[in-house]
Amino acid sequence: MAVLEVKNVSFRYGNGPWILKDVSMEVEQGERVVILGPSGYGKSTLAKIIAGYLEPLSGKVLWNNHDLPQNCFCPIQLIYQHPEKALNPRWKMKKSLFEAGEPSEEVLRQIGIQEKWYDRWPNELSGGELQRFCVARVLKPETRLLIADEMTTMLDALNQAHIWNFILEYAEKHGMSIIAITHNKFLAEKLATRIISIPDINHIEANQDDL
């Protein structure tokens, strides 16, 4: 059974051109769906709508047949491309890491977060190190669907392989579903149980001038 249903979602910012038109997709329990496609097709906007950061103008996003639950730890968590923008620059790393409660020991050990990093500021760690904090922060038992929006695009291949190998193992063990957004077809093939090409589900005419 599908845990996530995106039903005929359309969206645009203000009076701008349509970013998403009549987009529908489903994700099943434990499935790893990769959304693949060039920039300008609204991949990131779709991610924000699924995670509940944006409201679709029409259509629906259903989580286990209901609207996304409010007022609790959201079962859908989103990780962005730029970890340095997803962390408060005025918080030390420990505060960001413990923002939504204590992270699991096992996650910290396996993703390779060192305790000596806790007292540092975000600008004192590399992108790969910061992205580990962003991952560890959201991997809670309540997290049932992880959306990784170009999560490792800015990282070197070693950090990319390390973070993904860990998440794949974690997802397998905990039955967590994944939506990964990428433009790298090799990475998509490595991660996915199913690949969706965004131009196939988004019925807009991509306007080259607006990219």
Added chain:
Amino acid sequence: MNSRENTLLVVNNLSIGFESYNRDMEKRIIWPISNLSVSLNKGEILAIVGSSGSGKSLLAHAVMDILPDNAKSKGDIFYKKTKLDSQSIVELRGKEIVFIPQSVAFLDPLMEVGKQVCGIMGDAVKNLQEKAFEHFNLKKAVEKYYPFQLSGGMARRVLLSTAMVTDADLIIADEPTPGLDLSMAIEALKDFRELANQGKGVVLITHDIDLAINIADKIAIFYDGRVVETAETKYFKENGDGLKHPYSKALFQALPQNGFHLEKCPECGLSSAVWKVDEKEMRCECGRS
């Protein structure tokens, strides 16, 4: 041919440091780039590959002499036979050496982009600028736009146009493709190849190793402020055996198309991908060894 004659850019033991003051007002200097050496010949594309935020852009800024005021630099940079310093670069930049910056933030916010693309050459290259805009699918109206009116992809194409209006021999491109759709990115890379085939040189700074493998002749692997290895691109295409440094080998094997493989540290049993890398070795930073 004499190899000396053929060299376009030589960077020797370049170090770049930043002075800052900590809470107790003690001065400290951090060195994001230390003892970096690379060289580029005519007709070549050299890709400098490293993760973002690792300081690759500083190399380009050092060549162009546009480092911030609190930066110190050591080492030598030669363009052809000229040693570059704050005087000689003024004669060369914008004419013989062009720089394609990483973001629209490098443009003057109060000047129309068409004029900025012409740069110090002014109206003399107006028709070249128009040609470049047409080539990159930018409408005529875009000339009159100010930088804030450009979308990410348009900005990228405007920045690329700056390389087309001069007859520069050396092009330094800092992350030229993000924000472009695939066909436009391929087009831009073809342009670089074309320029190199005309005997010019291109330095391509990127975090995307796939991109480098597709276009460059030589790849310099950048880690922690140093180039650990410069290898011909063909070594990144076969099975990676030709690579010498363990870090470049590990990088090669970690690519999704090459198995997504990571060595585990024999000491701590993890593959946490935090490494101490020196001239010859890379070691896990678990602190047990």
